[in-house]
Amino acid sequence: MASIIDIQGVSKSYWRDSFEIPVLNNISLSIPEGEFIALMGPSGSGKTTLLNLIAGIDKPNSGSVVIAGTDIARLTESELAKWRATHVGFIFQFYNLIPVLTASENVELPLLLTHLSKAERKKHVELALSVVGLADRMDHYPKQLSGGQEQRVAIARAIATDPTLLVADEPTGDLDKNSAEEILLLLERLNREFKKTIVMVTHDPRAAERAHTIRHLDKGELQ
Amino acid sequence: MMTIPFKYIVRSLFTRRLTTFITISGLALVVFVFVAVLMLANGIRQTLIATGSEENVLVARKAANGEISSIIPNETYGIITSLPQVARNAEGRPLATGDVVAVINLNKIGTDGGLSNVTVRGVSPAAFELRPQVKIVEGRMFNWGAREIIVGASIERRFEGTQVGQRVKFAGDQWTIVGKFETGGDGFNSEMWADVRQIQDAFSRGSSSSTVTFRLTSPDALPDLQRTFEQDNRLQEFEIKTEKQFFADQSEFMAVFLSVLGIFITVFFSVGAVIGAMITMYAAVANRTVEIGTMRALGFRRRSVLMAFLTESLIISVIGAGVGLFLASFLQFLRVSTLNFGSFSELEFSFALTSDTVIAAIVFALLMGFVGGFLPSIRAARLNIVNALRSV
Ligand SMILES: Nc1ncnc2c1ncn2[C@@H]1O[C@H](COP(=O)(O)OP(=O)(O)O)[C@@H](O)[C@H]1O
Ligand SMILES: [Mg+2]
Numbered sequence: 270m271a272s273i274i275d276i277q278g279v280s281k282s283y284w285r286d287s288f289e290i291p292v293l294n295n296i297s298l299s300i301p302e303g304e305f306i307a308l309m310g311p312s313g314s315g316k317t318t319l320l321n322l323i324a325g326i327d328k329p330n331s332g333s334v335v336i337a338g339t340d341i342a343r344l345t346e347s348e349l350a351k352w353r354a355t356h357v358g359f360i361f362q363f364y365n366l367i368p369v370l371t372a373s374e375n376v377e378l379p380l381l382l383t384h385l386s387k388a389e390r391k392k393h394v395e396l397a398l399s400v401v402g403l404a405d406r407m408d409h410y411p412k413q414l415s416g417g418q419e420q421r422v423a424i425a426r427a428i429a430t431d432p433t434l435l436v437a438d439e440p441t442g443d444l445d446k447n448s449a450e451e452i453l454l455l456l457e458r459l460n461r462e463f464k465k466t467i468v469m470v471t472h473d474p475r476a477a478e479r480a481h482t483i484r485h486l487d488k489g490e491l492q
Numbered sequence: 493m494m495t496i497p498f499k500y501i502v503r504s505l506f507t508r509r510l511t512t513f514i515t516i517s518g519l520a521l522v523v524f525v526f527v528a529v530l531m532l533a534n535g536i537r538q539t540l541i542a543t544g545s546e547e548n549v550l551v552a553r554k555a556a557n558g559e560i561s562s563i564i565p566n567e568t569y570g571i572i573t574s575l576p577q578v579a580r581n582a583e584g585r586p587l588a589t590g591d592v593v594a595v596i597n598l599n600k601i602g603t604d605g606g607l608s609n610v611t612v613r614g615v616s617p618a619a620f621e622l623r624p625q626v627k628i629v630e631g632r633m634f635n636w637g638a639r640e641i642i643v644g645a646s647i648e649r650r651f652e653g654t655q656v657g658q659r660v661k662f663a664g665d666q667w668t669i670v671g672k673f674e675t676g677g678d679g680f681n682s683e684m685w686a687d688v689r690q691i692q693d694a695f696s697r698g699s700s701s702s703t704v705t706f707r708l709t710s711p712d713a714l715p716d717l718q719r720t721f722e723q724d725n726r727l728q729e730f731e732i733k734t735e736k737q738f739f740a741d742q743s744e745f746m747a748v749f750l751s752v753l754g755i756f757i758t759v760f761f762s763v764g765a766v767i768g769a770m771i772t773m774y775a776a777v778a779n780r781t782v783e784i785g786t787m788r789a790l791g792f793r794r795r796s797v798l799m800a801f802l803t804e805s806l807i808i809s810v811i812g813a814g815v816g817l818f819l820a821s822f823l824q825f826l827r828v829s830t831l832n833f834g835s836f837s838e839l840e841f842s843f844a845l846t847s848d849t850v851i852a853a854i855v856f857a858l859l860m861g862f863v864g865g866f867l868p869s870i871r872a873a874r875l876n877i878v879n880a881l882r883s884v
Contacts, residue, residue: 326789326877347793354791363884365786369503382494382791426790 273433273466274300274323279332281318292318294489296332302433305460305467307477310486316470317438319486323468324357324436325349337433354382358427358465360437364419366411372422373398373407379430397425400463401455417448424455428465435459437469441476453479496792496800504780505804515772516812518765519857522758523816527853529754531823531843533747536832539841540743543679544735547711548622551704551721554731558742558835559593559702560611564730566590566699571726572706577717579707581621589619590701592691595837596662599652609837610647611683612662614691614701622707626680631656631671634686639694641686642671646840650829654684663694679739682829682839705735742834749833762860765812769864773805777872784872785880798873805865806858813857821845 281293292315300306308316321327322334325341334342337356344352358379359365366375373394380390398404401421411419420440427435437456441449457479459465469480477483485492505512544550551572556562564572572578573586581587592614597607617636620626634640643654653659659666667686675681692699708714714734721727733741777784784797823843832839 321878324789326881350788350791350793353789359786359789361786361881363782365782365881367500367783367786369500369507370497374497374499378497378787379790381497 271302272299273302273304273337274298274468275333275335276323277333277335279319279322279329279334281315281322281327281329292489293322293329296489296491298484298491300466300468302466303460303464304482305457305480306469306482306484307480308468308470308484308486309472309474309477312472314486315489316472316486320436320438320468320470323434324359325353351382354379355430356433358424358430358432358435360420360423360427360435360440362439362442364411364416364423364443366419366423366426368411371408371410372403372414372425375411375422376426376429379426383430393429393431394425397429398422400428400459401425415448416444417451420444420448420452421455424452424459428459428463433466435465435467437467439471440469441471441473449473449476494793494796496787496796498803501800501804501807504776505807508776508779511772511775512808515768515808516815518768519809519812519860520815520819522761522765522860523813523853523857524820525761526754526758526856527817527820527845527849528823528843529750529757530849530852531820531845532828533750533754534844534846534849535828535841536750536839537740537743537747538844539677539839540679540739540832540834541736542677543739544737545623546734546736547707548705548735549708549714549717549732550735550738551706551730551732552702552738554729559591560595560836562702564590564701564704566701568726568730569701569704571724572704572730575717575720577709577713577720579709581618585618586706587618587621588704588706589616589622590688590704591615591619592688592695592697592700593702593835594663594691594695595835596660598647598654598660600650601652608651609831610651611835611837612641612691613680613683613685614688615685616688619685619705622705623675623680625675625678626673626685627675628671629674631669634670636687637689638687639665639667639690640670641667641684642673643669643684644681645672645674646677646682646827646829647684647838648672650838650840660684663691665694677840677842679742679835679839682837742832745833758856762856766860766864769805769808769861770868772808773801773865773868774871776804777801777868780872781875781880781883784875785877785883788875788877789881794873797875798869801869801872802862802865805869806861809857809861809864810854812861813854816857817845817850817853 276298279296282289282291310316322329328342333340376394376397377390380393401424403421441452460467471477552562569590573588579587594612595609596612598610600608634642648654656669656672658669721732824845827842829838829840
């Protein structure tokens with residue numbers, strides 16, 4: 270199968286004052302379409318940084334990041350924003366729902382960046398919320414939901430635009446065991462039934478087990 | 493559609509109720525002061541514009557900057573009133589009055605007491621035909637040839653000893669107040685009127701008057717009249733205006749003075765309000781950094797973030813303008829009185845709200861909202877996505 274993610278010789282460092290902090294060191298990684306991969310590694314090993322590069326919210330210092338045939342490191346900022354809106358679904362550790370918007374309004378948010386009509390958006394929102402089993406919580410605000418439910422709304426938001434790729438940064442990191450299990454089942458199902466390529470960062474081995482492939486990152490090097 | 497939904501902006505605004513409330517209050521206060529001063533300026537303008545009539549012409553000495561500093565000798569009065577453009581009554585007498593205007597000191601009623609200037613106007617019988625708005629509402633008309641006087645309602649309300657039946661002392665004499673008149677709120681309402689001969693006598697003015705006011709035969713006669721005044725040697729020291737224009741010009745100095753003063757005060761105050769709005773908006777950006785990062789990750793542009801925060805700030809300022817205007821609109825029920833520099837005497841008027849003032853207030857508030865919200869919005873728009881998301 271063709272690679273949907275093709276990372277070649279990527280290095281990334283941050284600058285703090287005048288000190289260079291190397292984070293990723295000459296990383297190469299190929300991920301085929303439909304893969305469910307877990308990135309593991311100790312805290313500070315560069316997992317989030319690598320995920321951000323894949324998701325197109327950060328750029329490498331050197332090397333190339335080609336996603337579905339597009340070298341995203343070469344896109345301008347606004348091209349990249351547009352690219353993210355159609356290609357990437359984000360799942361965060363702390364859900365990052367907008368507190369003043371209801372579940373359905375949160376899910377609708379990325380759809381506002383598409384050309385869909387209001388009626389079509391509504392259909393997408395309903396579908397996405399029913400996939401995560403929260404069709405009956407449309408009008409609830411985030412603070413009226415449990416952590417697990419919030420994460421499911423966030424997943425609905427991530428899949429609403431039907432993106433090629435889902436990136437999840439410690440999606441179960443803030444959840445109890447049962448809720449975490451629900452989320453992992455949901456991710457497996459999205460991968461199996463909806464053919465979503467999923468890149469999941471986690472340091473929980475039980476979460477990582479659910480993926481097809483596990484890669485370890487240590488001190489900026491892929492093992 | 494690339495814009496961040498409006499409901500996000502509005503709801504965010506009302507989640508942090510207290511800071512929003514305080515910011516709106518600050519802006520509303522500034523708008524209130526701004527509007528109040530403009531209403532004051534408009535009130536003076538409107539009162540004095542209402543004083544004169546379009547059909548009457550007022551003649552004053554050129555160098556004079558008000559009625560009290562103008563002098564017109566009796567023979568000039570004769571020349572003016574025999575001009576063909578002067579309307580005549582049924583008996584063929586000119587519809588003209590050579591008013592004598594003087595200023596006296598009287599004590600104001602109440603705590604703010606103290607002496608203030610009041611205009612006393614000596615008039616001839618035609619004055620009441622020329623100014624039909626003057627109506628006796630209490631007591632009677634003064635008798636011609638007597639030291640009797642009638643008092644405008646605004647003076648009667650505000651000055652001690654000016655009520656019907658009382659006597660006031662000025663120009664070395666006792667004057668009996670025999671009546672009170674009401675004009676519907678123009679400048680004459682803040683005057684006292686008596687027989688012109690009595691005033692000339694008491695103030696030793698001989699037979700000269702301060703100004704001459706007469707009815708035009710027709711409004712078209714004005715240009716002709718203007719030419720006569722330019723060409724006739726005997727009239728060159730004098731100038732004519734419609735009575736309305738004359739009193740409108742009298743308001744200009746005060747109105748401009750108040751407007752400028754008001755703008756100075758509000759600009760001063762607005763610095764505080766703008767800083768308040770800025771602090772609020774910076775706090776909003778800081779509190780919502782993760783939300784901003786999230787929306788940017790989803791694909792919203794920097795400029796959408798900029799617009800969202802700027803809109804938020806502008807909404808605050810429009811609400812502030814609304815509240816300020818609403819509160820200021822109650823001032824319309826208030827009557828105030830101040831020394832008008834045009835006549836050097838007390839003039840009563842009301843605060844007047846005009847559509848221009850409303851528009852000016854809204855524009856001014858939007859400007860404050862824009863200035864206060866601009867830098868915070870720029871900060872929001874410039875946030876780096878990765879750093880914003882890390883700031884949990
Ligand atoms: N924006 C940044 N500025 C400075 N240092 C950063 C930044 N992002 C990450 N780092 C540093 O890079 C290293 C790796 O971070 P991260 O990718 O978040 O690791 P992980 O997700 O594996 O815990 C850490 O040492 C972190 O402090
Ligand atoms: Mg991390």
